[in-house]
Amino acid sequence: MTSEFEVLVVGGGPAxxxxxxxxxxxxxxxxLLEKESIPRFKLCAGGLSRRAQRNLGLDVSAAILNHVDALELLGHHRLRLRRESTTPFGSIVDRGRFDAIIVDEARRAGCVVIDSTEVMKATFAGSDAKLTCASGETFRCRAVVGADGTRSVIRRSLGLKRLKHRGVTVMFELEPNGSFTLADNVIRFDFGVVKHGYLWIFPRGKRFSVGLVTSRDRLRDPKGMVLSYVAEDESLGSFDMRFLGGAVAAFWTGEHALGNAGTILAGDAAGLVDSFVGEGLSWAIRSGQLAASAILSTRKHSRSYHHLHSAYLGLLRQEVLPELRRxxxxxxxAYKCPEPVFKMLSRLAHSRDLLGKLAQNEIPYRSLIADMLKQLVRRR
Ligand SMILES: Cc1cc2nc3c(=O)[nH]c(=O)nc-3n(C[C@H](O)[C@H](O)[C@H](O)COP(=O)(O)OP(=O)(O)OC[C@H]3O[C@@H](n4cnc5c(N)ncnc54)[C@H](O)[C@@H]3O)c2cc1C
Structure with missing residues (x-):
């Protein structure tokens, strides 16, 4: 059976x-075509900045597990910086529920949501695209948004190269068992454990997520690194650990196309992830919004979607791509020389404040970098 729509979106994540x-x-x-049944499990620590929440503009309180009031930066178990904020840095969300809230809103607005349907390939002929699903069903449309995550089928169908800068991430769930010292409103990053990355401990309701991410694609025994880290830290108290999974992270760094003609990529499918902190939710939401804006402006000015990709790139270049490059x-x-960065931040009070604002997504990297340089020059 073949169904026709003006636009098909592949992937029911935030993008x-x-x-x-x-x-x-x-x-x-x-x-919207989604391969899993919604709500679905998504491996994620669930850190959502305040700005991302504001940008989304939906009531996601039903998905919020914790509010984050403090941020700790460590260098191999040693606390180096702590920032607290009277307005929360952000929230920890349950990804299954969070993503389902957005999908439900889309359905209410009139989108046809088709879950448990895996797209196997996309073929393009003239101004039309045809998507073939595992069930044998086919869909035709005039524009496609590939928001199908890191292993994007749409990216592959376009013949685009896989993203060059790739990383590794693994995640465990930690369940306190008796006495446990970490509070459920603090997120912790340790930059002294893994090269080109960090280990995190985030609250997850009454439990915690512990994981590591590195922006290099080869790492020996990442699971073992996390397990020995928590075993070494006697201050944590007693707990049980459960492995939740591992994933490849892929980052856009400037050299890859983000679509072609009437087909565009958003979120992880495009590698739109902050490769310093591994934050992808706010970029997935923002790129999803910009993909929609590009489609709306293209259909307003033209009968075909041939220029959709260039319209989308134009929007991404205004705010998303420069920030991800920075x-x-x-x-x-920072990963090459963590010590000087820690030292700089501990001396520069104003930059420390800006770091807190960066974590809230309230200021861009440009402001933090410029401030650090300005203060260093002033101190000389
Ligand atoms: C361990 C880990 C921890 C993380 N922690 C954080 C964090 O704390 N904060 C943060 O901001 N980011 C975090 N991220 C990154 C964040 O999860 C992603 O950037 C975000 O999910 C991207 O959203 P998306 O919509 O682009 O893709 P996804 O959320 O991956 O959604 C893609 C969707 O497409 C569907 N799909 C895939 N292939 C097909 C197909 N062929 N047909 C139909 N559907 C398909 C998938 O089932 C999925 O539902 C983390 C990632 C990992 C791996």
């Missing part, structure tokens, strides 16, 4: 669901 919601709300005939270079520097 795809936000895009579908914004299109349906403006009267576009759109369907995150990449800042991360490269």
């Amino acid at each position: 795809g669901a936000t895009c579908a919601l914004n299109l349906a709300a403006r009267g576009v005939e759109v369907a 995150a990449f270079w800042f991360g490269r520097f």
